[in-house]
Amino acid sequence: NFTLVKVLEEHHDESVVAAARFGVAALPFLPLVPRHLNALSIKSGVEIGLWCVFGYLCQALGLHQTDASKGAFICSLAMVVVPVAKALCGEAVKAQIWGAVALAISGTALLCGLGGDMGPNVGDFVCGGTALGFGLMFLRMDAYAKEEGFDAMGCTIWQVLTLAAAMCLWAIGSCGPQGAATELVSLFAEGPELWATLAWVGFVTTAGVLYVETWAMEKVDGAEAGVIFASEPVWATMFASAVLGESFGAKELSGAVLILSACLLTQLKLAPKDCSEKRGASQGVAA
Template sequence: MNAHLRGLLALTFVTLIWGSTFVVVKGALEQFPPSLLMLLRFLVGAAFFLPFWKRARGAWGPGLDLAFWAFLGYATQTIGLLYTTAGRSAFITALSVVLVPVIAGLAGRRVPVWVWLGALASFVGVGMLAYDGSPPNAGDLWTLATAVTYAVYILRLELHTRTHDAFVLSLTQLVGLSLFVGAWAWVSGDLAALAGLAVPWAAVLYLGVAATALTTWLMAVGQRSVSAPEAAVIYSMEPVWAATFAYFVLGEVLGLRGLVGGALVVLAVAVVQWSAAAAERGRTAG
Protein backbone atom coordinates (compact mmCIF):
# COMPACT_ATOMS: atom_id res chain seq x y z
CA MET A 1 0.00 0.00 0.00
CA ASN A 2 1.56 3.30 -1.09
CA ALA A 3 1.62 6.49 0.99
CA HIS A 4 -1.17 8.16 -0.98
CA LEU A 5 -3.60 5.27 -0.45
CA ARG A 6 -2.67 5.12 3.24
CA GLY A 7 -3.41 8.84 3.45
CA LEU A 8 -6.84 8.41 1.82
CA LEU A 9 -7.74 5.60 4.23
CA ALA A 10 -6.50 7.60 7.23
CA LEU A 11 -8.68 10.59 6.31
CA THR A 12 -11.68 8.34 5.68
CA PHE A 13 -11.25 6.85 9.16
CA VAL A 14 -11.12 10.40 10.55
CA THR A 15 -14.57 11.11 9.11
CA LEU A 16 -15.95 7.92 10.68
CA ILE A 17 -14.77 9.05 14.12
CA TRP A 18 -16.10 12.57 13.52
CA GLY A 19 -19.48 11.11 12.59
CA SER A 20 -19.68 9.26 15.90
CA THR A 21 -19.11 12.45 17.91
CA PHE A 22 -22.51 13.97 17.14
CA VAL A 23 -24.26 11.38 19.30
CA VAL A 24 -21.69 11.82 22.09
CA VAL A 25 -21.73 15.63 22.02
CA LYS A 26 -25.52 15.79 21.91
CA GLY A 27 -25.74 13.86 25.17
CA ALA A 28 -22.91 15.75 26.89
CA LEU A 29 -24.26 19.21 26.07
CA GLU A 30 -27.48 18.44 27.93
CA GLN A 31 -25.54 18.98 31.17
CA PHE A 32 -22.33 20.79 30.22
CA PRO A 33 -21.46 24.12 28.45
CA PRO A 34 -19.96 23.78 24.93
CA SER A 35 -16.92 25.95 25.72
CA LEU A 36 -15.92 23.73 28.67
CA LEU A 37 -16.55 20.53 26.73
CA MET A 38 -14.27 21.78 23.94
CA LEU A 39 -11.63 22.98 26.42
CA LEU A 40 -11.44 19.65 28.23
CA ARG A 41 -11.33 17.61 25.02
CA PHE A 42 -8.46 19.71 23.66
CA LEU A 43 -6.54 19.50 26.95
CA VAL A 44 -6.95 15.71 26.99
CA GLY A 45 -5.91 15.53 23.34
CA ALA A 46 -2.84 17.72 23.90
CA ALA A 47 -1.73 15.59 26.86
CA PHE A 48 -1.07 12.64 24.52
CA PHE A 49 1.58 14.61 22.64
CA LEU A 50 3.43 16.12 25.61
CA PRO A 51 6.36 13.65 25.20
CA PHE A 52 7.16 15.48 21.95
CA TRP A 53 7.37 18.91 23.65
CA LYS A 54 11.16 19.23 23.25
CA ARG A 55 10.90 18.53 19.51
CA ALA A 56 8.25 21.20 18.98
CA ARG A 57 10.48 24.27 19.11
CA GLY A 58 10.14 25.14 15.42
CA ALA A 59 6.50 24.08 15.10
CA TRP A 60 4.79 26.58 17.38
CA GLY A 61 4.18 29.09 14.60
CA PRO A 62 2.51 26.56 12.26
CA GLY A 63 0.64 24.96 15.17
CA LEU A 64 -0.80 28.27 16.35
CA ASP A 65 -1.66 29.14 12.76
CA LEU A 66 -3.72 25.94 12.46
CA ALA A 67 -5.22 26.46 15.93
CA PHE A 68 -6.34 29.97 14.96
CA TRP A 69 -8.22 28.83 11.84
CA ALA A 70 -9.68 25.79 13.61
CA PHE A 71 -10.88 27.95 16.50
CA LEU A 72 -12.51 30.42 14.12
CA GLY A 73 -14.34 27.48 12.55
CA TYR A 74 -15.58 26.18 15.89
CA ALA A 75 -16.57 29.64 17.15
CA THR A 76 -18.43 30.80 14.04
CA GLN A 77 -20.26 27.49 13.74
CA THR A 78 -21.33 27.68 17.39
CA ILE A 79 -22.59 31.26 16.99
CA GLY A 80 -24.35 30.31 13.76
CA LEU A 81 -26.18 27.47 15.49
CA LEU A 82 -27.80 30.03 17.80
CA TYR A 83 -29.81 31.29 14.81
CA THR A 84 -29.95 28.46 12.27
CA THR A 85 -30.77 24.76 12.32
CA ALA A 86 -28.25 21.92 12.56
CA GLY A 87 -29.21 20.65 9.10
CA ARG A 88 -28.75 24.04 7.49
CA SER A 89 -25.45 24.48 9.34
CA ALA A 90 -24.16 21.17 7.97
CA PHE A 91 -25.24 22.17 4.46
CA ILE A 92 -23.49 25.56 4.51
CA THR A 93 -20.38 24.18 6.21
CA ALA A 94 -20.14 21.67 3.35
CA LEU A 95 -19.34 24.61 1.06
CA SER A 96 -15.76 24.15 2.24
CA VAL A 97 -15.64 21.08 -0.03
CA VAL A 98 -16.01 23.39 -3.03
CA LEU A 99 -14.10 26.35 -1.57
CA VAL A 100 -10.87 24.37 -1.12
CA PRO A 101 -10.35 23.70 -4.86
CA VAL A 102 -11.58 27.24 -5.65
CA ILE A 103 -9.00 28.83 -3.34
CA ALA A 104 -6.32 26.44 -4.56
CA GLY A 105 -7.18 27.29 -8.18
CA LEU A 106 -7.07 31.03 -7.48
CA ALA A 107 -3.62 30.50 -5.97
CA GLY A 108 -2.46 29.05 -9.29
CA ARG A 109 -2.66 25.34 -8.54
CA ARG A 110 -3.95 22.86 -11.08
CA VAL A 111 -6.93 20.97 -9.65
CA PRO A 112 -7.83 17.76 -11.56
CA VAL A 113 -11.27 17.62 -13.15
CA TRP A 114 -12.26 14.54 -11.15
CA VAL A 115 -11.61 16.45 -7.90
CA TRP A 116 -13.91 19.26 -9.08
CA LEU A 117 -16.61 16.77 -9.99
CA GLY A 118 -16.23 14.95 -6.69
CA ALA A 119 -16.40 18.22 -4.74
CA LEU A 120 -19.56 19.37 -6.51
CA ALA A 121 -21.23 15.95 -6.21
CA SER A 122 -20.43 15.68 -2.50
CA PHE A 123 -21.75 19.21 -1.88
CA VAL A 124 -25.03 18.37 -3.61
CA GLY A 125 -25.18 15.11 -1.64
CA VAL A 126 -24.65 16.86 1.70
CA GLY A 127 -27.32 19.36 0.69
CA MET A 128 -29.82 16.57 0.08
CA LEU A 129 -28.77 14.90 3.32
CA ALA A 130 -28.91 17.92 5.62
CA TYR A 131 -30.65 20.94 4.08
CA ASP A 132 -34.02 21.63 5.73
CA GLY A 133 -35.43 24.38 3.50
CA SER A 134 -35.71 26.96 6.29
CA PRO A 135 -35.54 30.68 5.32
CA PRO A 136 -32.21 32.59 5.35
CA ASN A 137 -31.11 34.08 8.67
CA ALA A 138 -28.14 35.69 10.42
CA GLY A 139 -26.80 32.30 11.41
CA ASP A 140 -26.28 31.46 7.74
CA LEU A 141 -23.69 34.24 7.43
CA TRP A 142 -21.83 33.04 10.51
CA THR A 143 -21.84 29.50 9.15
CA LEU A 144 -20.61 30.71 5.78
CA ALA A 145 -17.61 32.09 7.66
CA THR A 146 -17.20 28.58 9.11
CA ALA A 147 -16.99 27.11 5.60
CA VAL A 148 -14.34 29.66 4.60
CA THR A 149 -12.22 29.09 7.71
CA TYR A 150 -12.43 25.31 7.38
CA ALA A 151 -11.31 25.59 3.76
CA VAL A 152 -8.35 27.75 4.76
CA TYR A 153 -7.53 25.32 7.58
CA ILE A 154 -7.40 22.35 5.19
CA LEU A 155 -5.09 24.24 2.85
CA ARG A 156 -2.83 25.44 5.68
CA LEU A 157 -2.64 21.91 7.11
CA GLU A 158 -1.47 20.59 3.74
CA LEU A 159 1.26 23.26 3.72
CA HIS A 160 2.54 22.64 7.25
CA THR A 161 2.57 18.83 7.01
CA ARG A 162 5.25 19.11 4.33
CA THR A 163 7.79 20.55 6.75
CA HIS A 164 6.75 19.40 10.23
CA ASP A 165 6.32 16.07 11.98
CA ALA A 166 2.72 15.00 12.59
CA PHE A 167 3.30 14.50 16.32
CA VAL A 168 4.72 17.96 17.04
CA LEU A 169 2.20 19.59 14.72
CA SER A 170 -0.60 17.88 16.66
CA LEU A 171 0.88 19.01 19.98
CA THR A 172 1.31 22.68 19.06
CA GLN A 173 -2.09 22.85 17.37
CA LEU A 174 -3.97 21.35 20.33
CA VAL A 175 -2.13 23.49 22.87
CA GLY A 176 -3.06 26.52 20.78
CA LEU A 177 -6.70 25.43 20.59
CA SER A 178 -6.74 24.92 24.37
CA LEU A 179 -5.52 28.49 24.84
CA PHE A 180 -8.06 29.98 22.42
CA VAL A 181 -10.99 27.99 23.82
CA GLY A 182 -9.81 28.60 27.39
CA ALA A 183 -9.95 32.36 26.73
CA TRP A 184 -13.47 31.93 25.32
CA ALA A 185 -14.59 29.96 28.40
CA TRP A 186 -13.07 32.60 30.68
CA VAL A 187 -14.71 35.55 28.91
CA SER A 188 -18.09 33.79 28.80
CA GLY A 189 -17.93 33.00 32.54
CA ASP A 190 -18.17 29.25 31.97
CA LEU A 191 -14.68 28.64 33.36
CA ALA A 192 -15.64 30.10 36.75
CA ALA A 193 -18.62 27.74 36.92
CA LEU A 194 -16.58 24.59 36.21
CA ALA A 195 -16.06 23.71 39.89
CA GLY A 196 -19.78 23.33 40.47
CA LEU A 197 -20.53 21.19 37.42
CA ALA A 198 -20.58 17.42 37.00
CA VAL A 199 -18.09 16.67 34.24
CA PRO A 200 -19.27 14.01 31.71
CA TRP A 201 -15.91 12.25 31.79
CA ALA A 202 -16.88 9.39 29.50
CA ALA A 203 -17.74 11.87 26.74
CA VAL A 204 -14.70 14.04 27.47
CA LEU A 205 -12.31 11.08 27.29
CA TYR A 206 -13.80 9.75 24.05
CA LEU A 207 -13.77 13.18 22.44
CA GLY A 208 -10.28 13.95 23.73
CA VAL A 209 -8.62 10.63 22.89
CA ALA A 210 -10.38 9.42 19.74
CA ALA A 211 -12.00 12.51 18.23
CA THR A 212 -9.17 14.94 19.02
CA ALA A 213 -5.77 13.31 19.63
CA LEU A 214 -6.17 10.47 17.13
CA THR A 215 -7.98 12.43 14.41
CA THR A 216 -5.62 15.43 14.63
CA TRP A 217 -2.63 13.13 14.16
CA LEU A 218 -4.31 11.15 11.36
CA MET A 219 -5.17 14.37 9.51
CA ALA A 220 -1.56 15.53 9.71
CA VAL A 221 -0.37 12.12 8.50
CA GLY A 222 -3.00 11.81 5.78
CA GLN A 223 -2.65 15.28 4.29
CA ARG A 224 1.07 14.78 3.91
CA SER A 225 0.32 12.61 0.86
CA VAL A 226 -3.25 13.68 -0.02
CA SER A 227 -3.85 17.08 -1.61
CA ALA A 228 -6.12 19.58 0.13
CA PRO A 229 -8.82 19.45 -2.62
CA GLU A 230 -8.90 15.63 -2.39
CA ALA A 231 -9.00 15.79 1.40
CA ALA A 232 -11.94 18.22 1.33
CA VAL A 233 -14.00 15.70 -0.63
CA ILE A 234 -13.05 12.90 1.79
CA TYR A 235 -14.08 15.06 4.76
CA SER A 236 -17.57 15.42 3.29
CA MET A 237 -18.20 11.84 4.49
CA GLU A 238 -18.66 13.16 8.04
CA PRO A 239 -22.44 13.85 7.79
CA VAL A 240 -22.97 10.43 6.19
CA TRP A 241 -21.35 8.69 9.15
CA ALA A 242 -23.22 11.02 11.53
CA ALA A 243 -26.55 10.03 9.97
CA THR A 244 -25.56 6.35 10.19
CA PHE A 245 -24.72 6.57 13.89
CA ALA A 246 -27.87 8.62 14.55
CA TYR A 247 -29.93 5.87 12.92
CA PHE A 248 -28.42 3.01 14.93
CA VAL A 249 -27.99 4.81 18.27
CA LEU A 250 -30.75 7.43 18.38
CA GLY A 251 -33.27 5.82 16.03
CA GLU A 252 -33.31 8.84 13.70
CA VAL A 253 -34.53 7.86 10.22
CA LEU A 254 -33.57 9.53 6.94
CA GLY A 255 -36.11 10.06 4.20
CA LEU A 256 -35.58 9.11 0.57
CA ARG A 257 -33.89 12.43 -0.18
CA GLY A 258 -31.43 11.91 2.66
CA LEU A 259 -30.61 8.38 1.53
CA VAL A 260 -30.00 9.55 -2.04
CA GLY A 261 -27.84 12.42 -0.76
CA GLY A 262 -25.78 10.11 1.42
CA ALA A 263 -25.30 7.69 -1.48
CA LEU A 264 -24.14 10.59 -3.69
CA VAL A 265 -21.51 11.62 -1.13
CA VAL A 266 -20.25 8.05 -0.82
CA LEU A 267 -20.10 7.77 -4.62
CA ALA A 268 -18.21 11.07 -4.90
CA VAL A 269 -15.65 9.99 -2.30
CA ALA A 270 -15.24 6.58 -3.96
CA VAL A 271 -14.67 8.18 -7.37
CA VAL A 272 -12.08 10.58 -5.95
CA GLN A 273 -10.25 7.76 -4.17
CA TRP A 274 -10.37 5.49 -7.23
CA SER A 275 -9.21 8.28 -9.57
CA ALA A 276 -6.42 9.27 -7.21
CA ALA A 277 -5.26 5.67 -6.97
CA ALA A 278 -5.39 5.31 -10.77
CA ALA A 279 -3.38 8.51 -11.21
CA GLU A 280 -0.83 7.28 -8.68
CA ARG A 281 -0.48 3.96 -10.53
CA GLY A 282 0.00 5.87 -13.78
CA ARG A 283 2.80 7.96 -12.27
CA THR A 284 4.46 4.85 -10.83
CA ALA A 285 4.22 3.00 -14.17
CA GLY A 286 5.59 6.00 -15.99
Protein backbone atom coordinates in the same frame (compact mmCIF):
# COMPACT_ATOMS: atom_id res chain seq x y z
CA ASN B 1 -18.38 14.03 17.20
CA PHE B 2 -21.23 16.36 16.16
CA THR B 3 -23.79 14.20 17.94
CA LEU B 4 -21.89 13.90 21.22
CA VAL B 5 -20.96 17.60 21.28
CA LYS B 6 -24.62 18.51 20.76
CA VAL B 7 -25.62 16.18 23.64
CA LEU B 8 -23.07 17.87 25.95
CA GLU B 9 -24.20 21.34 24.89
CA GLU B 10 -27.81 20.60 25.80
CA HIS B 11 -26.90 20.84 29.50
CA HIS B 12 -23.76 23.03 29.56
CA ASP B 13 -22.45 26.25 28.05
CA GLU B 14 -20.87 25.56 24.65
CA SER B 15 -17.67 27.44 25.55
CA VAL B 16 -17.14 25.29 28.65
CA VAL B 17 -17.81 22.11 26.66
CA ALA B 18 -15.21 23.24 24.09
CA ALA B 19 -12.67 24.04 26.83
CA ALA B 20 -13.18 20.60 28.42
CA ARG B 21 -13.01 18.82 25.06
CA PHE B 22 -9.77 20.41 23.89
CA GLY B 23 -8.26 20.41 27.36
CA VAL B 24 -8.71 16.64 27.45
CA ALA B 25 -7.36 16.37 23.88
CA ALA B 26 -4.18 18.23 24.89
CA LEU B 27 -3.32 15.96 27.84
CA PRO B 28 -1.56 13.12 25.93
CA PHE B 29 0.57 15.65 24.02
CA LEU B 30 1.94 17.59 27.01
CA PRO B 31 4.86 15.17 27.75
CA LEU B 32 5.94 15.42 24.09
CA VAL B 33 6.25 19.22 23.97
CA PRO B 34 10.01 19.39 24.88
CA ARG B 35 10.86 17.21 21.87
CA HIS B 36 8.96 19.41 19.40
CA LEU B 37 10.16 22.96 20.03
CA ASN B 38 11.50 23.57 16.50
CA ALA B 39 10.34 26.67 14.62
CA LEU B 40 8.48 24.86 11.82
CA SER B 41 6.40 22.74 14.22
CA ILE B 42 5.43 25.76 16.31
CA LYS B 43 4.71 28.01 13.31
CA SER B 44 2.66 25.43 11.38
CA GLY B 45 0.81 24.15 14.45
CA VAL B 46 -0.16 27.59 15.77
CA GLU B 47 -1.35 28.88 12.37
CA ILE B 48 -3.32 25.74 11.55
CA GLY B 49 -4.63 25.72 15.12
CA LEU B 50 -5.97 29.26 14.73
CA TRP B 51 -7.87 28.30 11.57
CA CYS B 52 -9.26 25.35 13.51
CA VAL B 53 -10.24 27.67 16.39
CA PHE B 54 -12.37 29.69 13.98
CA GLY B 55 -13.91 26.51 12.56
CA TYR B 56 -14.65 24.91 15.93
CA LEU B 57 -16.10 28.15 17.38
CA CYS B 58 -18.54 28.33 14.47
CA GLN B 59 -19.34 24.63 14.93
CA ALA B 60 -20.08 25.03 18.65
CA LEU B 61 -22.25 28.13 18.15
CA GLY B 62 -24.02 26.79 15.07
CA LEU B 63 -25.01 23.48 16.66
CA HIS B 64 -27.04 25.43 19.22
CA GLN B 65 -29.38 26.53 16.42
CA THR B 66 -29.48 23.65 13.93
CA ASP B 67 -29.60 19.84 13.84
CA ALA B 68 -26.34 17.95 14.41
CA SER B 69 -26.72 16.10 11.10
CA LYS B 70 -27.56 19.25 9.14
CA GLY B 71 -24.70 21.20 10.71
CA ALA B 72 -22.27 18.41 9.88
CA PHE B 73 -23.23 18.40 6.21
CA ILE B 74 -22.86 22.18 5.96
CA CYS B 75 -19.42 21.96 7.59
CA SER B 76 -18.44 19.45 4.91
CA LEU B 77 -18.47 22.32 2.39
CA ALA B 78 -14.85 22.80 3.50
CA MET B 79 -14.13 20.61 0.46
CA VAL B 80 -15.12 23.52 -1.81
CA VAL B 81 -12.73 26.00 -0.19
CA VAL B 82 -9.52 24.12 -1.06
CA PRO B 83 -9.92 23.71 -4.85
CA VAL B 84 -11.38 27.23 -5.20
CA ALA B 85 -8.46 28.73 -3.25
CA LYS B 86 -5.95 26.67 -5.25
CA ALA B 87 -7.55 27.83 -8.52
CA LEU B 88 -7.47 31.49 -7.38
CA CYS B 89 -3.75 31.07 -6.60
CA GLY B 90 -3.13 29.81 -10.13
CA GLU B 91 -2.69 26.12 -9.28
CA ALA B 92 -4.14 23.46 -11.56
CA VAL B 93 -7.11 21.53 -10.13
CA LYS B 94 -8.10 18.28 -11.84
CA ALA B 95 -11.54 18.13 -13.50
CA GLN B 96 -12.07 14.96 -11.47
CA ILE B 97 -11.91 17.04 -8.24
CA TRP B 98 -14.37 19.63 -9.57
CA GLY B 99 -16.77 16.80 -10.44
CA ALA B 100 -16.44 15.42 -6.92
CA VAL B 101 -17.10 18.88 -5.45
CA ALA B 102 -20.27 19.20 -7.56
CA LEU B 103 -21.53 15.82 -6.31
CA ALA B 104 -20.77 16.71 -2.70
CA ILE B 105 -22.49 20.11 -2.94
CA SER B 106 -25.58 18.40 -4.37
CA GLY B 107 -25.58 15.96 -1.48
CA THR B 108 -25.19 18.78 1.03
CA ALA B 109 -28.11 20.67 -0.54
CA LEU B 110 -30.34 17.62 -0.10
CA LEU B 111 -29.38 17.26 3.54
CA CYS B 112 -29.91 20.96 4.28
CA GLY B 113 -33.42 20.94 2.87
CA LEU B 114 -32.63 23.49 0.18
CA GLY B 115 -35.57 23.71 -2.13
CA GLY B 116 -37.82 22.02 0.43
CA ASP B 117 -40.28 23.29 3.02
CA MET B 118 -37.60 24.04 5.61
CA GLY B 119 -34.97 26.49 4.42
CA PRO B 120 -31.66 27.46 6.01
CA ASN B 121 -31.60 29.03 9.48
CA VAL B 122 -29.08 31.19 11.38
CA GLY B 123 -27.31 28.10 12.73
CA ASP B 124 -26.77 26.86 9.18
CA PHE B 125 -24.98 30.08 8.21
CA VAL B 126 -22.85 29.99 11.37
CA CYS B 127 -21.84 26.40 10.54
CA GLY B 128 -20.74 27.76 7.16
CA GLY B 129 -17.91 29.46 9.06
CA THR B 130 -16.71 26.00 10.06
CA ALA B 131 -16.45 25.08 6.39
CA LEU B 132 -14.32 28.17 5.74
CA GLY B 133 -12.08 27.57 8.75
CA PHE B 134 -11.49 23.88 8.04
CA GLY B 135 -11.06 24.51 4.31
CA LEU B 136 -8.30 27.05 4.93
CA MET B 137 -6.81 24.68 7.50
CA PHE B 138 -6.52 21.95 4.83
CA LEU B 139 -5.04 24.47 2.38
CA ARG B 140 -2.34 25.68 4.78
CA MET B 141 -1.57 22.19 6.06
CA ASP B 142 -1.13 21.04 2.46
CA ALA B 143 1.45 23.81 1.97
CA TYR B 144 3.33 23.10 5.22
CA ALA B 145 3.38 19.33 4.57
CA LYS B 146 5.48 19.96 1.45
CA GLU B 147 8.16 21.87 3.36
CA GLU B 148 11.41 20.11 4.22
CA GLY B 149 11.53 19.08 7.88
CA PHE B 150 7.76 19.08 8.39
CA ASP B 151 6.83 16.91 11.39
CA ALA B 152 3.21 15.72 11.64
CA MET B 153 3.42 15.04 15.37
CA GLY B 154 5.02 18.40 16.17
CA CYS B 155 2.43 20.25 14.09
CA THR B 156 -0.41 18.36 15.79
CA ILE B 157 0.92 19.08 19.29
CA TRP B 158 1.01 22.85 18.75
CA GLN B 159 -2.29 22.75 16.88
CA VAL B 160 -4.05 21.08 19.83
CA LEU B 161 -2.35 23.32 22.41
CA THR B 162 -3.47 26.40 20.46
CA LEU B 163 -7.02 25.08 20.36
CA ALA B 164 -7.03 24.25 24.08
CA ALA B 165 -5.72 27.70 25.06
CA ALA B 166 -8.20 29.50 22.79
CA MET B 167 -11.19 27.52 24.05
CA CYS B 168 -10.23 28.16 27.69
CA LEU B 169 -10.05 31.89 26.93
CA TRP B 170 -13.46 31.67 25.26
CA ALA B 171 -14.95 29.98 28.33
CA ILE B 172 -13.46 32.62 30.65
CA GLY B 173 -14.65 35.44 28.39
CA SER B 174 -18.13 33.94 28.10
CA CYS B 175 -18.75 32.88 31.72
CA GLY B 176 -16.12 34.81 33.67
CA PRO B 177 -13.27 33.06 35.54
CA GLN B 178 -15.44 31.93 38.45
CA GLY B 179 -18.38 30.96 36.25
CA ALA B 180 -16.17 28.93 33.91
CA ALA B 181 -14.59 27.09 36.85
CA THR B 182 -18.02 26.37 38.36
CA GLU B 183 -19.33 25.08 35.02
CA LEU B 184 -16.28 22.83 34.55
CA VAL B 185 -16.68 21.35 38.03
CA SER B 186 -20.38 20.78 37.33
CA LEU B 187 -19.53 19.14 34.01
CA PHE B 188 -17.01 16.69 35.44
CA ALA B 189 -19.21 15.98 38.48
CA GLU B 190 -21.81 14.25 36.31
CA GLY B 191 -20.03 10.92 36.65
CA PRO B 192 -18.50 8.07 34.63
CA GLU B 193 -20.87 8.30 31.66
CA LEU B 194 -19.86 11.90 30.97
CA TRP B 195 -16.18 11.09 31.58
CA ALA B 196 -16.42 8.36 28.95
CA THR B 197 -18.06 10.78 26.51
CA LEU B 198 -15.37 13.43 27.08
CA ALA B 199 -12.61 10.81 26.79
CA TRP B 200 -13.99 9.65 23.44
CA VAL B 201 -14.52 13.17 22.10
CA GLY B 202 -11.18 14.43 23.45
CA PHE B 203 -8.75 11.56 22.91
CA VAL B 204 -10.23 9.81 19.86
CA THR B 205 -12.33 12.15 17.70
CA THR B 206 -10.23 15.25 18.44
CA ALA B 207 -6.60 14.40 19.33
CA GLY B 208 -6.49 11.17 17.31
CA VAL B 209 -8.29 12.54 14.28
CA LEU B 210 -6.21 15.74 14.16
CA TYR B 211 -2.98 13.72 14.19
CA VAL B 212 -4.18 11.32 11.47
CA GLU B 213 -5.32 14.27 9.33
CA THR B 214 -1.93 15.96 9.69
CA TRP B 215 -0.04 12.74 8.94
CA ALA B 216 -2.24 12.02 5.90
CA MET B 217 -1.68 15.48 4.43
CA GLU B 218 1.94 14.50 3.73
CA LYS B 219 0.59 11.84 1.36
CA VAL B 220 -2.70 13.24 -0.02
CA ASP B 221 -3.32 16.47 -1.95
CA GLY B 222 -5.29 19.11 -0.03
CA ALA B 223 -8.15 19.19 -2.55
CA GLU B 224 -8.59 15.41 -2.33
CA ALA B 225 -8.42 15.51 1.47
CA GLY B 226 -11.13 18.16 1.54
CA VAL B 227 -13.54 16.02 -0.47
CA ILE B 228 -12.78 12.91 1.60
CA PHE B 229 -13.48 15.03 4.70
CA ALA B 230 -16.99 15.48 3.29
CA SER B 231 -17.85 11.91 4.32
CA GLU B 232 -17.79 12.90 8.02
CA PRO B 233 -21.42 14.15 7.98
CA VAL B 234 -22.67 10.81 6.66
CA TRP B 235 -21.56 9.14 9.88
CA ALA B 236 -22.72 12.16 11.93
CA THR B 237 -26.21 11.85 10.44
CA MET B 238 -26.40 8.14 11.21
CA PHE B 239 -25.34 8.70 14.84
CA ALA B 240 -27.69 11.68 15.20
CA SER B 241 -30.54 9.55 13.90
CA ALA B 242 -29.75 6.73 16.35
CA VAL B 243 -28.92 8.84 19.43
CA LEU B 244 -30.95 12.05 19.05
CA GLY B 245 -33.83 10.72 16.96
CA GLU B 246 -33.15 13.14 14.09
CA SER B 247 -34.71 12.19 10.77
CA PHE B 248 -32.85 10.05 8.23
CA GLY B 249 -35.19 9.40 5.33
CA ALA B 250 -34.93 9.02 1.57
CA LYS B 251 -33.67 12.59 1.07
CA GLU B 252 -30.94 12.16 3.69
CA LEU B 253 -29.94 8.80 2.20
CA SER B 254 -29.71 10.33 -1.29
CA GLY B 255 -27.49 13.12 0.04
CA ALA B 256 -25.25 10.60 1.79
CA VAL B 257 -24.90 8.53 -1.40
CA LEU B 258 -23.91 11.61 -3.43
CA ILE B 259 -21.27 12.65 -0.90
CA LEU B 260 -19.78 9.17 -0.61
CA SER B 261 -19.74 8.98 -4.42
CA ALA B 262 -17.76 12.24 -4.44
CA CYS B 263 -15.21 10.70 -2.08
CA LEU B 264 -14.87 7.63 -4.29
CA LEU B 265 -14.47 9.81 -7.39
CA THR B 266 -11.41 11.53 -5.90
CA GLN B 267 -9.74 8.14 -5.46
CA LEU B 268 -10.40 6.76 -8.95
CA LYS B 269 -7.22 6.50 -10.97
CA LEU B 270 -8.12 7.62 -14.48
CA ALA B 271 -5.45 6.18 -16.74
CA PRO B 272 -4.42 8.62 -19.48
CA LYS B 273 -4.46 7.34 -23.03
CA ASP B 274 -0.98 6.40 -24.28
CA CYS B 275 -0.75 8.42 -27.48
CA SER B 276 2.70 7.04 -28.39
CA GLU B 277 1.38 3.47 -28.40
CA LYS B 278 -1.55 4.49 -30.60
CA ARG B 279 0.77 6.23 -33.05
CA GLY B 280 3.01 3.16 -33.16
CA ALA B 281 0.04 0.89 -33.78
CA SER B 282 -1.31 3.07 -36.57
CA GLN B 283 2.12 3.24 -38.24
CA GLY B 284 2.35 -0.55 -38.10
CA VAL B 285 -1.03 -0.91 -39.81
CA ALA B 286 -0.05 1.62 -42.46
CA ALA B 287 3.18 -0.30 -43.16
